[in-house]
Amino acid sequence: MKGGIKTSLGPKYLRLPQHPPATATATTHALPEKQLERAKASRCPKLSRYKLMAATFVVTVTVVILGFACLRSRQSTLATCLQTNSLDRDVWQQDSQGGNGSPSHLRYSHTKRHLPHCLIIGARKAGTRALLYFLNLHSQIQTAGREIHFFDMNYEQGLEWYRKQMPFSFKDVPERVYRMNSSVKLLLIIRDPIDRTVKRHKPIIPFEKLALDQETFEINKSYTAIKRSIYVRHLQRWLQFFPLSQIHIVDGDHLVTKPWEEIAKVEEFLGLEHQITQDKFTLNKTRGFYCFRAHDMDHCLAEGKGRQHPDIDPYILKKLIAFFEPFNEKFFDRIGRRFEWRHWQ
Numbered sequence: 001m002k003g004g005i006k007t008s009l010g011p012k013y014l015r016l017p018q019h020p021p022a023t024a025t026a027t028t029h030a031l032p033e034k035q036l037e038r039a040k041a042s043r044c045p046k047l048s049r050y051k052l053m054a055a056t057f058v059v060t061v062t063v064v065i066l067g068f069a070c071l072r073s074r075q076s077t078l079a080t081c082l083q084t085n086s087l088d089r090d091v092w093q094q095d096s097q098g099g100n101g102s103p104s105h106l107r108y109s110h111t112k113r114h115l116p117h118c119l120i121i122g123a124r125k126a127g128t129r130a131l132l133y134f135l136n137l138h139s140q141i142q143t144a145g146r147e148i149h150f151f152d153m154n155y156e157q158g159l160e161w162y163r164k165q166m167p168f169s170f171k172d173v174p175e176r177v178y179r180m181n182s183s184v185k186l187l188l189i190i191r192d193p194i195d196r197t198v199k200r201h202k203p204i205i206p207f208e209k210l211a212l213d214q215e216t217f218e219i220n221k222s223y224t225a226i227k228r229s230i231y232v233r234h235l236q237r238w239l240q241f242f243p244l245s246q247i248h249i250v251d252g253d254h255l256v257t258k259p260w261e262e263i264a265k266v267e268e269f270l271g272l273e274h275q276i277t278q279d280k281f282t283l284n285k286t287r288g289f290y291c292f293r294a295h296d297m298d299h300c301l302a303e304g305k306g307r308q309h310p311d312i313d314p315y316i317l318k319k320l321i322a323f324f325e326p327f328n329e330k331f332f333d334r335i336g337r338r339f340e341w342r343h344w345q
């Protein structure tokens with residue numbers, strides 16, 4: 001994991017001054033005494049035994065302190081996970097005070113600001129926030145305290161800026177991420193594509209109207225909510241840069257019903273010890289979602305999460321099922337795994 005102190009600093013500090021070559025020493029004999037002393041002083045100040053011992057002591061202490069700081073930083077944060085696609089900035093700031101018990105700005109006080117080792121790359125409305133929220137329970141995971149919008153809006157500010165801020169999704173996001181860190185681990189969370197697509201709208205724009213092309217009465221492929229549920233396309237863009245082994249697929253539906261099981265798989269994928277156990281979760285019966293318990297309090301996601309999913313016209317539902325089916329199959333083929341989504345049972 002990145003962030004350690006580079007060991008090459010050691011030899012640099014400890015390098016001793018070179019002795020002048022024998023020939024040079026020989027020529028100095030021919031000089032007058034005063035000149036000789038001046039020449040000696042300017043060329044190579046000879047260290048006394050005590051000065052040398054003192055310098056060695058200072059260097060050793062510095063190396064030990066830096067090594068200790070490095071060890072602490074490695075122990076406290078083995079993975080930095082960020083979300084590339086979310087909204088609700090204020091909600092997150094409020095949520096982030098829960099997590100593993102340490103507000104993110106305090107964690108940074110004794111750790112270095114690292115570029116992320118792991119990114120959640122979507123899909124929007126599939127449970128990205130819940131995934132990030134629960135992963136923050138892990139003592140070896142640090143998540144961003146707020147959304148940085150680096151890859152979409154602030155990319156020009158550069159990686160150093162990103163590192164200092166501590167992350168939305170457009171065409172060239174995978175490439176940008178690749179250029180930042182080609183070995184970054186990616187978490188792709190997905191859920192039933194139709195559940196992800198259908199949401200409550202203002203009555204003036206019924207979902208039916210948005211989902212259907214008003215001329216052909218076929219599924220409107222350019223409606224963003226529909227495009228985003230074509231997981232295979234999203235995945236293919238990432239696969240142009242990253243091997244499948246670097247991408248872990250999180251089952252967003254299962255994250256709702258048994259979050260500890262999905263989180264355990266993420267811990268394993270990230271190579272972290274299993275910490276986020278079932279006993280850390282409590283079911284909020286009113287909302288029907290799991291929250292986590294810390295410091296004698298239940299921490300739940302903001303009320304905005306858990307939208308109403310209206311029943312939709314059976315005619316459109318049928319069209320949606322037929323529309324997504326081939327994309328789903330391609331997706332399953334590509335990842336070598338199937339999902340038993342309720343609309344295809």
Ligand SMILES: Nc1ncnc2c1ncn2[C@@H]1O[C@H](COP(=O)(O)OS(=O)(=O)O)[C@@H](OP(=O)(O)O)[C@H]1O
Pocket residue numbers: 085086087123124125126127128129130195252255256289290291301304305306307308
């Ligand atoms: N524990 C818990 N609490 C609340 N909500 C939970 C939880 N686990 C998963 N979910 C699901 O997360 C869905 C919102 O997904 P996102 O966070 O990806 O949305 S967003 O793209 O950031 O807007 C949200 O989807 P909707 O129900 O459609 O609103 C939830 O179903």
